[in-house]
Amino acid sequence: MLTIRDLKVSVEGNQILKGVNLEIKAGEVHAIMGPNGSGKSTLANALAGREDYQVDSGEVLYRGKNLLEMSPEDRAREGVFLAFQYPVEIPGVSNANFLKTALNEIREYRGLEKLDAMEFLTLVKERMQLVEMDPKLLNRSVNEGFSGGEKKRNEIFQLAVLEPALAIMDETDSGLDIDALKIVANGVNKLRSKDRSFLVITHYQRLLNYIVPDVVHVLVNGRIVESGGKDLALHLEEHGYDWIKNEREAPVTM
Amino acid sequence: MKEFSNNVDIKDWYISHFQAFENSLNGSSKAPFHQIRRSAIAKFADLGFPGRRDEEWKYTNLSPLLKHQFPVAARPTSLPAETVRQFVFKGLAENLLVFVNGRYSRELSNYRAPANGVIVDSLGNALKNRPEVIDRYLAKYAPFEKESFVALNTAFAVDGAFIYAPDNVAVEQPVHLLYISDASAGSHFASPRNLIVAGRNSQVKIVESYHGLGENPYFNNVVTEAAVNENARVDHIRIxxxxxxxxxxxxxxxHQQQNSVYWMVNVDMGGALVRNNLTLTLDAENCEGHLLGFYMANGKQHIDNHTAIDHAKPNCFSNELYKGILGGKAKGVFNGKIFVRRDAQKTNAYQNNKALLLSEEATINSKPQLEIFADDVKCSHGATVGQLDNEALFYLRSRGIPQEQANSILQYAFASEVFGHITIDSVREHLEEIIEERFARL
Structure with a gap:
């Protein structure tokens, strides 16, 4: 599904990712953990194609295609989805119209019929239930005045509607209380399938209790320094990131 | 065509055509209104065209307009009905007064005579048939003594719309005043003149729209006056x-009387050089004045909005919101005056203007101007200038929406704060369609 080779990315002249290698197969859930400033969000944004993220070198193959050459909209149409850490408020654009436009762009790209208003409504009503989202939020402006939890649910709701092949979740757990976290995680779990991969970026192990990953990577100072199974996350929780920094010279087998 | 190098020569050119215009009026030059025309042309001769040393015209250079000698559009002309149809709003086809080059066209208009004494007619007819109302209201509010463009319009005013809602009548259907300038055969200068009179406890909805045909330059110098009596409500949209x-x-x-409400939504999209002078006078207690504006300009367009809300009496409320989107080398001007006279205690007046600049070379000159002579008032104003929000743009694109469309969505969202106040659905929908297409081109 996704192959990242020696990816180096700079933001405003500072190199943040210093050679990331990653391989995600179809249906797998990978978690990337790491301390603040390690480059987790940079990786997410570079994959989604945000302009300010300058790719210095390296390669990203998504389903065999060069992802880095695609515009952000083409990445989305090809099936890459970023759940934002800080979803933007867009006053004056209704959530429903926005999502209908997006969905139909993607469907058209994939050679599917556009959905009419009724079909769209039926679909969104069903998908809203996945994240227990208040249907009233559909008619509000995108994220405007939403609580932190509502914004994150809205991201996962969009994921559910747009049905990407690769979903990147950038600290979706930040700012969520435990109940909201369970709801969001539950939604994500229902969306797991053999054809859909997830890259779950998080600072805390907590989320991974609910979204159980196949592989956990530890990103420190722009490089993946450890990869392992789900227990790696628990180990990190117990010993903190200092453990990695101290131990990384002596490899740990998990 | 000879080009004039200064304002004096072109002023004389307009004045020199007044005589011929007067002769064309035949009998109606004996009516009292014609004396006003004569005073107005004399005033215009005194005032001349404003220059850039005039503070009110500091950012608007009239020389592109003043280099033209436009012949007066005095004779009614017509157009094929199918040409007109493109400008008709869905649902308003039977509430339509059509004007070609400022003159009423009876055959193109379609207005079912309303009951209850409501008058929807051309000003030309009203000048002939309804002297009592005309003499009472026409040219009583627009200050031809002070404003040269009002003076010029008043001098040459011969047609336009006359809308009269008698006391205690709510006119349910909106009236669409459709002005088409046909410059395909040549240039012209038109002076459309509209008069709206809303009686006590009446309600009326008016849509004015201005469109063009043909490639020759032309000049539309419009004046609309509205007399709003006690407890009346006027919804007024200009496109x-x-x-x-x-x-x-x-x-x-x-001009508003006690407890009256005026809603104005003013939209400018076309024109090479556009100047609006909008004045709401709240001249009695408990009035509400709402002034909402949207403009978009591209290329070398110049759109200037000078607005004034005059709080003359206590306990009135006014709200003004003006938004503009400028691309290319377009220039925008916003000047918003709020006067709160000494008597006008307990005034609430709010003003906000926001501009989006889509290119490096687009400019906006924005000036809120509050002059407050009462001491117990609430007034505020705000002005912002910005670009499209890159974060929002990326968010939309990251969901598969192409950049151009994402741009238009955000521009539309910016404008929607104004359009949301258009209560006539068919007009709002029509505008939405046009605007969406225009945004894609900005």
């Missing part, structure tokens, strides 16, 4: 969508 060969000057003067 200016002329072609880029148009010079358009529009002056609105309203």
């Amino acid at each position: 200016q969508d002329e072609r880029l060969n148009a010079y358009h000057v529009y002056s609105l003067e309203t």
